[in-house]
Amino acid sequence: MQAPRESAPNGERPGRTRPTMNDVARTAGVSLKTVSRVVNGEQTVNPELAAQVQSAIAALNYRHDIGASTLRRSDRRTDMIALLLEDVSNPFSSALHRVIEDEARARRLQVLTGSVDEDPERERELIRTFTMRRADGVIIAPVSSDHSYLTAELPPGTPVVFVDRPGQGFAADTVLATNVTGAAEATRHLLAHGHRSIAYLGDHYHISTAQHRYEGYVAALTEAGLQADPALVAHGLHTTALAETAVMSLFHRPAPPTALFSSQNLVTIGAVRALRRLGLHRAVALIGFDDFPLADLLEPAVTVVAQNPALMGRTAAAALFRRLDGHTGEPGTFWIPTDLIRRGSGELPPSPQLLHGRSDRPL
Amino acid sequence: MQAPRESAPNGERPGRTRPTMNDVARTAGVSLKTVSRVVNGEQTVNPELAAQVQSAIAALNYRHDIGASTLRRSDRRTDMIALLLEDVSNPFSSALHRVIEDEARARRLQVLTGSVDEDPERERELIRTFTMRRADGVIIAPVSSDHSYLTAELPPGTPVVFVDRPGQGFAADTVLATNVTGAAEATRHLLAHGHRSIAYLGDHYHISTAQHRYEGYVAALTEAGLQADPALVAHGLHTTALAETAVMSLFHRPAPPTALFSSQNLVTIGAVRALRRLGLHRAVALIGFDDFPLADLLEPAVTVVAQNPALMGRTAAAALFRRLDGHTGEPGTFWIPTDLIRRGSGELPPSPQLLHGRSDRPL
DNA sequence: GTACTCCCAGACAACGTTGTCTCGGCTCTT
DNA sequence: AAGAGCCGAGACAACGTTGTCTGGGAGTAC
Numbered sequence: 001m002q003a004p005r006e007s008a009p010n011g012e013r014p015g016r017t018r019p020t021m022n023d024v025a026r027t028a029g030v031s032l033k034t035v036s037r038v039v040n041g042e043q044t045v046n047p048e049l050a051a052q053v054q055s056a057i058a059a060l061n062y063r064h065d066i067g068a069s070t071l072r073r074s075d076r077r078t079d080m081i082a083l084l085l086e087d088v089s090n091p092f093s094s095a096l097h098r099v100i101e102d103e104a105r106a107r108r109l110q111v112l113t114g115s116v117d118e119d120p121e122r123e124r125e126l127i128r129t130f131t132m133r134r135a136d137g138v139i140i141a142p143v144s145s146d147h148s149y150l151t152a153e154l155p156p157g158t159p160v161v162f163v164d165r166p167g168q169g170f171a172a173d174t175v176l177a178t179n180v181t182g183a184a185e186a187t188r189h190l191l192a193h194g195h196r197s198i199a200y201l202g203d204h205y206h207i208s209t210a211q212h213r214y215e216g217y218v219a220a221l222t223e224a225g226l227q228a229d230p231a232l233v234a235h236g237l238h239t240t241a242l243a244e245t246a247v248m249s250l251f252h253r254p255a256p257p258t259a260l261f262s263s264q265n266l267v268t269i270g271a272v273r274a275l276r277r278l279g280l281h282r283a284v285a286l287i288g289f290d291d292f293p294l295a296d297l298l299e300p301a302v303t304v305v306a307q308n309p310a311l312m313g314r315t316a317a318a319a320l321f322r323r324l325d326g327h328t329g330e331p332g333t334f335w336i337p338t339d340l341i342r343r344g345s346g347e348l349p350p351s352p353q354l355l356h357g358r359s360d361r362p363l
Numbered sequence: 364m365q366a367p368r369e370s371a372p373n374g375e376r377p378g379r380t381r382p383t384m385n386d387v388a389r390t391a392g393v394s395l396k397t398v399s400r401v402v403n404g405e406q407t408v409n410p411e412l413a414a415q416v417q418s419a420i421a422a423l424n425y426r427h428d429i430g431a432s433t434l435r436r437s438d439r440r441t442d443m444i445a446l447l448l449e450d451v452s453n454p455f456s457s458a459l460h461r462v463i464e465d466e467a468r469a470r471r472l473q474v475l476t477g478s479v480d481e482d483p484e485r486e487r488e489l490i491r492t493f494t495m496r497r498a499d500g501v502i503i504a505p506v507s508s509d510h511s512y513l514t515a516e517l518p519p520g521t522p523v524v525f526v527d528r529p530g531q532g533f534a535a536d537t538v539l540a541t542n543v544t545g546a547a548e549a550t551r552h553l554l555a556h557g558h559r560s561i562a563y564l565g566d567h568y569h570i571s572t573a574q575h576r577y578e579g580y581v582a583a584l585t586e587a588g589l590q591a592d593p594a595l596v597a598h599g600l601h602t603t604a605l606a607e608t609a610v611m612s613l614f615h616r617p618a619p620p621t622a623l624f625s626s627q628n629l630v631t632i633g634a635v636r637a638l639r640r641l642g643l644h645r646a647v648a649l650i651g652f653d654d655f656p657l658a659d660l661l662e663p664a665v666t667v668v669a670q671n672p673a674l675m676g677r678t679a680a681a682a683l684f685r686r687l688d689g690h691t692g693e694p695g696t697f698w699i700p701t702d703l704i705r706r707g708s709g710e711l712p713p714s715p716q717l718l719h720g721r722s723d724r725p726l
Numbered sequence: 727g728t729a730c731t732c733c734c735a736g737a738c739a740a741c742g743t744t745g746t747c748t749c750g751g752c753t754c755t756t
Numbered sequence: 757a758a759g760a761g762c763c764g765a766g767a768c769a770a771c772g773t774t775g776t777c778t779g780g781g782a783g784t785a786c
Binding site for chain 4: 383384385395396399400402403427428430431432433434435436437
């Protein structure tokens with residue numbers, strides 16, 4: 001009474017391959033093209049035929065093949081966008097990722113992500129891969145210092161958006177945090193609390209965000225009639241461990257600072273660790289650039305210059321989508337404001353103990 | 364109303380569309396098929412011709428079209444794998460993501476990710492999208508309670524790996540943390556420090572990991588001749604805020620617990636916040652399931668049952684790749700051990716203050 | 727010198743889909 | 757009643773690539 005389930009479910013076809021529009025057309029008794037019209041939601045199909053097609057689709061469990069469709073379409077859209085991030089597992093990157101995923105989903109776009117790890121070579125590799133997969137557009141948190149290669153690498157007209165850091169040598173919409181202003185505000189905040197000896201702890205100087213945050217720091221000091229003391233400035237701290245040792249050594253030399261400004265997440269955390277080890281976490285003021293989870297639960301809670309990754313991501317997505325929709329105006333820069341969140345560590349006054357020149361082992 | 368805005372600026376072919384193998388063939392003076400052979404690294408091409416092809420590729424800046432290639436190849440591989448995660452921006456998920464990205468990169472596979480957000484409907488949608496894009500295989504951190512739909516949704520033979528939680532109704536390799544054992548170990552640890560009144564704080568009970576961790580908790584209590592007190596058990600805490608209020612109310616009733624076991628990250632953090640607000644963070648012992656960044660910098664530092672997302676990810680990737688390589692053995696389950704990390708909060712003794720029945724407002 | 731083998735390169739078709747064109751039938755108009 | 761206009765549906769080709777097959781030249785053995 002029942003047909004055997006195992007032997008070649010539908011007639012002639014060898015059952016191994018998945019059904020195509022042709023199979024659907026045959027089952028529904030219509031032409032291939034009519035199936036295509038139904039699948040693409042064209043309104044010019046007789047409802048009765050459309051219903052036949054729909055039930056054939058259901059019966060055969062047909063799935064549209066986006067790859068084949070893309071190949072044939074005249075606009076060649078893949079409905080995939082590429083997203084190059086520093087590292088998908090780092091909180092800032094993954095916050096961006098999530099927001100962009102959500103925006104993309106609303107437009108039925110798939111996001112292709114890749115981690116770049118501060119390696120310009122990897123940035124180029126990923127761009128190449130994504131080009132071979134014909135991504136419709138690209139959002140890049142750049143690490144390379146020269147993006148002129150994009151001109152050759154991307155098909156002309158491919159929308160590009162830089163986020164977090166500016167690209168160089170390639171004109172594109174750019175979404176940036178107000179790094180200079182935010183860093184200056186943090187430094188001014190420390191100055192306002194009486195600090196005159198403020199250390200700067202930063203990532204590699206060649207990273208533009210680090211550079212801009214340093215600029216803000218210097219600018220605020222200059223406003224106050226001070227100069228950046230080279231002994232209190234450390235660049236190149238790209239891991240927690242490096243930051244930690246840098247801070248340790250700051251306090252093992254004469255005239256240690258009374259406050260720290262750190263230009264990045266990992267650095268801030270390294271600074272916290274070091275201050276803990278030194279027993280100075282309630283004595284030395286600290287402001288970090290970029291917020292991080294649990295900053296409010298540390299003791300003292302860490303004052304930060306918070307970025308707004310959600311807004312950055314939404315803005316970047318919007319800029320990309322506008323281009324995908326045909327906008328061809330001049331590329332612009334979108335500044336996303338930062339926000340100084342006072343939590344305690346940035347409001348500590350200068351420690352008398354440190355001010356009175358106890359230069360040797362403070363522990 | 365308005366005339367077409369742009370009259371196609373390029374009348375002739377070259378310029379707008381990107382070069383194809385045909386263009387390369389013409390430039391190099393060889394056949395299309397020879398270009399294909401060179402691009403695919405086949406060794407049967409005369410080196411001289413191959414060199415001509417290579418320089419034509421360079422001259423035209425040719426990029427292989429992976430989509431077209433996939434369509435034509437007999438194995439139909441897209442070299443893309445799908446990864447369904449709870450939320451790409453959550454630390455556990457993004458740690459998995461990163462590891463799997465790295466493993467995939469080594470095999471030149473692209474990872475397609477999507478966030479599921481505890482929504483079974485979204486899980487199905489994503490599976491459907493990834494199928495339409497012909498992903499070669501799928502790694503799923505499942506939320507749905509019934510995966511029998513995968514049988515119809517995925518082409519037969521598509522490798523699937525479940526990670527973090529088991530799938531149901533679909534046989535596939537599965538990578539799980541030792542949830543029961545880990546939770547039991549944590550509970551035993553609290554018992555060993557003298558606690559007899561240990562609260563359980565968990566996510567929705569329908570989530571299998573939550574369920575297993577609860578089982579472990581109950582099992583350890585039973586071993587010690589105790590019973591889980593329903594008044595000390597809270598399920599359904601899926602946000603930090605919910606966890607926080609649950610803990611607050613625990614301590615605003617008679618006979619509060621002297622220790623807390625929380626079954627998940629966000630819950631642990633909510634518990635920390637609540638204990639802080641109550642001023643009980645040095646009085647009530649706490650162990651959380653799943654490690655989180657900065658747990659060691661809180662005061663007291665938080666004892667956790669650490670999972671090993673890196674190993675889980677690598678194991679899942681390896682299982683998937685083995686199937687992609689043709690392995691067809693019975694699906695297996697891979698258990699990834701957890702690790703109790705003693706940091707302080709889990710080693711606090713029962714607080715005499717709480718033991719002596721100060722049942723009213725403890726603040 | 728012939729016959730056989732081997733191997734490289736090209737011709738051709740096909741993957742699953744959509745753009746274009748055509749055709750037949752219907753409606754509308756006078 | 758007949759021509760114009762419209763519209764829905766099918767035939768066909770093509771997107772960029774690779775699998776298969778064929779042809780011809782070089783190499784080898786007799």
